[in-house]
Amino acid sequence: MLDIKFICNKRSLSGILVSLSLVLSGCVGFTEDWFVCGDASESASPGVEQALSPYYNAARFVASGKVDVDKKKDSVTIVLETLGGCIKEGDAFDWDGDYYFADANTFAYSFRGDTLLLSRIYEPDPYEVNQERYEESFIWVGGTPGAFDGVWLMTQCRYREEKMYCTDDGYDQFFRFDNGKVELRVVDRENYDYMQTIFVDQLFEFLGDGGSIQLETPYYYSDTKYGQERSGVEILEKTNTAMKFAYADMTFDLTVDYARYGDSLHVTLKSGDASCVGTVSEMSEVGPEMCVVDNEDYLWETSAGTLKYERQNAREFESCIDAILGRVSD
Structure with a gap:
């Protein structure tokens, strides 16, 4: 069993609180005093799971599978399963309904009230230099103190060798454990x-x-x-989805018109009468109708061994920008 050290540092916890406020819009009422050391009964925050449930229900399904909790070893194994998928064999594409792949990850676990730590040790790659063995603990919140079953938010903060690190990605991951089963859902963060x-x-x-x-x-x-500093760009106006900036005596308007994680994106860059559009369309699960040779250029292998669909126009987007700048594309 891993010896998990829990850090009580109010300043370092601000990253967690910011992440949660973006997802929950402040409805839970977290305070710095919420995250304390001590027995589970002392640090429980009632009502958190109920507050997370609407966000989980509105999130998009990503994967499901099994969860195995070993209380004697304080370990938990989460298995996300792939059932069926698009497979390439040689030059042929075929949708195989019997295909199966299990992505299993085992962690040591520890509860602190409605906070769950899932920890694992990473060994250095023998073929890489300057790598060290380290322990990393992922911080989950929202479930029932001392129990796995329920809805959990995997926060964007983690401990690595007793120091907290937080990211700020535009989506959140929710896990629901229910009597040995697990379901993963993803939701785009509001006002990202x-x-x-x-x-x-x-x-x-x-x-x-x-x-x-x-x-x-x-x-x-x-x-x-x-x-922008190294590129010579001057930002004139900005919101979370749009920006006006100046570059090389020209004014540009950039907008993210549509963004849905793991689905599609649409962005527009304008300058004067010229307009450049960048698009992405993707599917993590490819059905029989998309698993055909006509889509060969847009089908890419995943870690599960199946193929995903991804189509985007990055090079056309770049060429359009080059035209606005009067440059010759490579």
Whole structure:
């Protein structure tokens, strides 16, 4: 059993509280005093699971499977299953309804009131240098103190060797455990700042030095600092989905018109009368009608061994921007 050390640092907890407030719109009423050390009975926060349930119900289904809790070893194994899928064999594509894949992950667990820590140890890669063995604990909230069954929010904060780290991604993951079964759902975060993401950073870099723009959804949903200073961009106006900025004596208007994680994206960049549109369409589960050779250029293998569909127009988007700038595309 792992020896999990729980840190009580009010300043370091601010990242958790910010993440939760974005998802729950402040309805739960978390305070710094909510997260304390001590017995589960002392730190329980009643009503959290009830507050999470509407968000879970509105979230999109991603995967389901099984969960096995070993109380003697304080361990839990979460198995997300793939049942059926699009398979490529040689040059042929076929939808196999009997295909099965299990993605299993085992963690040590510890409860602190309605907070659940799932921990694991990462061993260094023997073929990599300067890697060390470390322990990482993922912070989950919302369930019933001392019990797995219920709805849990996997927060974007974790402990690594007793230090807390938080990310700021544009979606949240909810898990529901029910009598040995698990279901994973994902929901886009309300008021997420799409104008401070890797995609925008890459756009600024492309304007300045070229490079490339990735339109895949992870780049829209990963928070990062702006790169406008090194690219010579001046931001004039900004909201969470739109931005007006100046570059090379030109004014640009950038808008994220539509964004749905794991589904589709639509972004528009305008300058004067010129308009460039970037689009992404993707499906993690490919049905029989899409599992055909005509979609070969858009079918990509996943870790489960099945194929997912992803189609985007990044190169056309770049060429359109080059035309606005009067540059010749590569």
